[in-house]
Amino acid sequence: MNKARFSMLVLEPGEIYFEDFSCIMNTQNSKTVGEIRTGHLKLCSKSLVFEPIEWTYPLTKLHFKDCTDISIAEKKKESETKNVIKVTIKQYSEMLEENIIAPYRFKYEKQDFYFFFDFASAEECLSQMQQLQRASTLHAPEHNSMVATILHSRYMRMLFDPVMMDDFTEEIICEMQAEKISPLVRHQGKLALTPTTLYFQPFSNIESSPIFKLKLDEMRKMYKRRFLLRQVGLEIYGEEERSMSHIYLTFPSEKHRDRIYETLEQSPNVKLERQHVEEMTLQWQNGIVSNYDYLMYLNCLADRSKNDLTQYPVFPWVVADYTSEKLDLNNADTFRDLSKPMGALNPERLEKLKDRYNEMNEPKFLYGSHYSAPGLVLFYLVRKYPRYMLCLQNGKFDHPDRMFNSVKDVYNNCLRNMSDFKELVPEFYDTSDKGDFLINKYEIDFGERYDGSVVQDVTLPPWATSPQHFVSTLREALESDYVSTHLHLWIDLIFGYKQRGENAVKANNVFHHVCYEGSIDLECVYDMNDRHALEVQIMEFGQVPKQLFTKPHVRKVTKTMQIPLSRIDEQKPQRIECIDTIKLHKEAVTCVVRVGNRIISVGKDGALKVYDMLQGKQMRSVVLCSTPLSSCVMVDDNTVAAGSWDNEIYLYNVEYGRVVESFRAHDDSVSCLLWITKEHLLISGGWDGVVRVWGNVGKTGQALRGLKAEFDHDGKITTLTYRCRGPELDMLAGSSDGEVFIWELSSRQLSSKVRVHAAPLRALSFVLSKDRIVTSTDDGHLYVTDLGVCHSVYHKQLCEAATALYWNAAGGSALWLGDSAGRLLHWNMLTVTQLYQLQAHSGSITWIYMDVDSNTLVTASEDKTVKVWQLLKSS
CATH class of the missing domain: 2.130.10.10 (YVTN repeat-like/Quinoprotein amine dehydrogenase)
Incomplete structure (x- = not known):
């Protein structure tokens, strides 16, 4: 049993954790009488969280906005030390009792809590708490601004500690403030870059490791990211077998982000794997790259990351049959029409939406909710990541009847409901985890539905015998000939030329203008209320992916492909000899x-x-x-x-x-x-x-x-x-x-x-x-x-210019090029790679x-x- 129960997920999304104090908590002003609990008090930007050492006791969360008084407790005896803080609160919540994941218990009663500090000074702690309590009385924008000021002051006082470096004599060539991003959590810290290593040192002690290290020569991929409508993110991937192989960072500004990106890109120790979208598209079209891997690649290019729930990778519904005993992947009726967005699949619903659209003032939108947003992602994944849902929904799960209970019911709702147009997440097609997101593996009490049935595992369609079989069947459908020959149409809607503008209007694919990249520049929104409202809207509504294609996407070659995939051995360069x-x-x-x-x-x-x-x-x-x-x-x-x-x-x-x-x-x-x-x-x-x-x-x-x-x-x-x-x-x-x-x-x-x-x-x-x-x-x-x-x-x-080309029309993936320098080059056009070159002539071929x-x-x-x-x- 993991006894370290406190995590950033017990806080509100975006809430900041400052520091930790060893202390005793009691509801009485005594260290000997009452419910005495030894543990740690976590000072956060919106709350105090007490974590008892004994995991049988729950965590206690005290919101500053519910505090009526925070002060130094009066001494009962003159001989007592005055190192106790009293917190009087109107209501509070408890969580993770016996380390069981369950909805938080909200105590709607006035209560006094006494905190007896072991080492810290109560006077110093009090000033910080009272400052944060005053901030809690402000409106959200002013509160965020005040907390940002406090945080900045702490940043300035904290320096990167070289003790944890591999070699403390390493020269730090770049050091700056940064945040490490994971779903619903932002860890503040310092980033330091040396000629050999990238370090991230979080300010809090909550991370499993006191420092993140990634050797520059182990870096493989690096992507600039848009985070909450701002170009401030950077996602870095290293070698997969390493324990620390991935980090998602954000920076104070685009300028800071670009500085780090350029420094890394120009480092002689960084050898990035360059995978251009055109190469990947051609390999997908040739059948070298699967539909699943290609969609994951496009999501990555379009700023979608599993670390950011507002931009989680989006996948299509491809199967439309959830009632048959057996799924026929050779029948076109088995599949959803990939040329239309989810909101346009039902003609009757679409007509009602268009009527509303035509009556709107500019900027108009057809769909009032998105196909991917944090709440929709966790709707699917609540059984796998229940703590994310509790974090997002203030300690509560959805009403049992509104949860992801049945695949068939969810699909039908996406076809009929006037505000439900959601697509899927990659987990529906990822066979590696065997459909574990469909199982209530933590045995959580999600409650009872209207018919008295208890919410447990997701009800699967008749053609699926188990979660593993369900996911593998969907993956088979995703890779089927029908989907392969139509997937480009869905790509046009989500990542391509039908994503925005007149083409989106014609395709009935118009969402609220705020969710499109470039529609709002938060750097230019100076009013704190407006800026906060936009950030909240994005968190709740979701974002349209970055547009990758402005022309129709190519169709995948399936049965017309003349070269079977078994001929991949042609990647080996053919040897030639001048005779x-x-x-x-x-x-x-x-x-x-x-x-x-x-x-x-x-x-x-x-x-x-x-x-x-x-x-x-x-x-x-x-x-x-x-x-x-x-x-x-x-x-x-x-x-x-x-x-x-x-x-x-x-x-x-x-x-x-x-x-x-x-x-x-x-x-x-x-x-x-x-x-x-x-x-x-x-x-x-x-x-x-x-x-x-x-x-x-x-x-x-x-x-x-x-x-x-x-x-x-x-x-x-x-x-x-x-x-x-x-x-x-x-x-x-x-x-x-x-x-x-x-x-x-x-x-x-x-x-x-x-x-x-x-x-x-x-x-x-x-x-x-x-x-x-x-x-x-x-x-x-x-x-x-x-x-x-x-x-x-x-x-x-x-x-050099290719002055001659030859491909054998009888089949094969080899393309021969002759260039103006007299070289003969052999390319494999399935994998889109040059395999071989030879100086054949002294003049142009x-x-x-x-x-x-x-x-x-x-x-x-x-x-x-x-x-x-x-x-x-x-x-």
């Missing part, structure tokens, strides 16, 4: 293909070269024109089409060594070519901004007559690719304007247009699916763009071609060479 170096061109090689053992290349010298790998020699060489050749593709086993800067396309027969045909394809240079084998189509792009589709290629003299379509663009065409969508065929063109155009070939209509870059596109490739493209520019930017929502989901600024049959890569470069690379299995 041939071909030096035939006089100038830069611009494009290369491999057909069997033949390597066919074109270059800026206007020449087309054919090299036989078996014989190790050049088989064909022809100068097709006096201008550079930009590109080449094989249109059949022996015919290669080459695009030229002289506006022509040349068809060359490799077997017979002659030009079969040439024709003027564009009004400016031909910049790129694309061959679609199944449809037997040649597509060309030009600097004239036109893409043309040719259908009679290979029939001598018929190419120009076979012009199937042409598509106009504003900028020069720099790169081409295509995709098949069932019977439909889309052609994608990248331009010098940084845009990607998607054309439907059968209808010749523009399906969509995406501005990806501000600079000209250099290379374009699909990656992982038919809805994802990767693009690069000459200024070193690399983007992954989701065509489903027509915006980028990942961006990387490379050290202009083209990468993969031959699946021989499992080789062929690279062309401005250094006038072509190289053939054998892909080897990772050891």
Whole structure:
């Protein structure tokens, strides 16, 4: 049994604990007669709390506002010491008798309490108590201001004590006032930063450890936090296996917080794990990150923390069926509509709410209560954290009929009640704790309901056999295909573009204006009454998460994903070995293909070269024109089409060594070519901004007559690719304007247009699916763009520009990049990480071609060479 029963949770939220006095308490002015209790008196900002050493006795709490007199007790005998304080009070409360968690007992009777101090001076204690008693007579804002002044005075007198440091000779490079935050509790103290360690020393002796220590080289993550509408918080995570691995701090101002953040970030000993939201989103979309972990990550980014009940992580209701004997996760009716907020799921209720909304003056709100607030969080978690609820509700639990008694009843209430729109907390999906929040494990007497039944464990739906089974089933539902393909819609509402503004109005997702980040700047609210009212409102109402996305969130790839997750072993870098170096061109090689053992290349010298790998020699060489050749593709086993800067396309027969045909394809240079084998189509792009589709290629003299379509663009065409969508065929063109155009070939209509870059596109490739493209520019930017929502989901600024890209459309997560420094890079696009790089050429890599049959890569470069690379299995 833990005998240290006093904690900050027996105080009111935000109340400050000052110090502790060893003493004896009695209701009579005697140390020998009456109910004599030995213990400690806790001096707090709003109350006195006496903690008896004997845990069979309850803690006694005396509110200053209920005190009618605090004075030095009169001596009965002249020989007695005058070290006793008498407190006369109208009412008081008792708690934790025999250390049993239960509602506080409120004694509505006048009572005298005598405190016989062992060591402290009663005179000194009295002045502090009387000062706090005077403060209790003031209105809340004035009271808070007076207590803050007292606290500041104490801060100034207290210095960081270096005795508890690992090495007291360490140099303190930064020291300042701070608060350590945990749910409903704020521990005041001093933060000290040395070159190796972060220390937090609380002023009170209530913490389990007299000092918090975190080695800088053990820090892994660090987040700036918004706390009670102010940017003053900092949450730090260390290595999980350490006993002290996490701390949430707040500072007097944003300036102080930022100073510590920048000092830590610039420290050579701090090695933070950088996880950018775009990388995480792409990994989630690829199925590498689970829905649960992604939602926890988004909550963290949006200032949601389990240490702050006003901003506790929020999770969605995903299951709508709480009556069936068995849950069918393959039935769409099993699930809640994730495209709508909870308040909009019931059309009849929504109409009533909208009628009220339309009659309001600005600023309007649709929902008068929030989906996440301290009271709502503890509504779900009262069985797990009963002392939090007693703290929040002044020593009382909710009425038994208003408690979390049945999952089905709570869900139905969220659908029908005009003021209940709450979502869930992560514990509903966290299998590690086995649903312990659903069990009355402390055997607390929560009372009886209207039907006489005693409140015990939460009643589960028929399809759940136990709390553990309930949570694991909900987790399975959260990770199901249905939720995976719709979760982005809920993310849009909570963290995304439907969170605020006109889009929120259209989505019926409007809450009270005070709960939105940026709507209120408390630093500019100088009236104490107004400021206090806002803080209380936030504590009770809750806060909308920080907005993370301003465009529609991408959808998770599920069954359309071509790469099974069992292929994660591709994270290992593939080893490659150069098996041939071909030096035939006089100038830069611009494009290369491999057909069997033949390597066919074109270059800026206007020449087309054919090299036989078996014989190790050049088989064909022809100068097709006096201008550079930009590109080449094989249109059949022996015919290669080459695009030229002289506006022509040349068809060359490799077997017979002659030009079969040439024709003027564009009004400016031909910049790129694309061959679609199944449809037997040649597509060309030009600097004239036109893409043309040719259908009679290979029939001598018929190419120009076979012009199937042409598509106009504003900028020069720099790169081409295509995709098949069932019977439909889309052609994608990248331009010098940084845009990607998607054309439907059968209808010749523009399906969509995406501005990806501000600079000209250099290379374009699909990656992982038919809805994802990767693009690069000459200024070193690399983007992954989701065509489903027509915006980028990942961006990387490379050290050197990626001048060539290759992804094997037959599957796999490997993306090969060639850069302007001649390096060949291997990326795993499932995990969005670079695995390998090799100095392949001395000049920029202009083209990468993969031959699946021989499992080789062929690279062309401005250094006038072509190289053939054998892909080897990772050891």
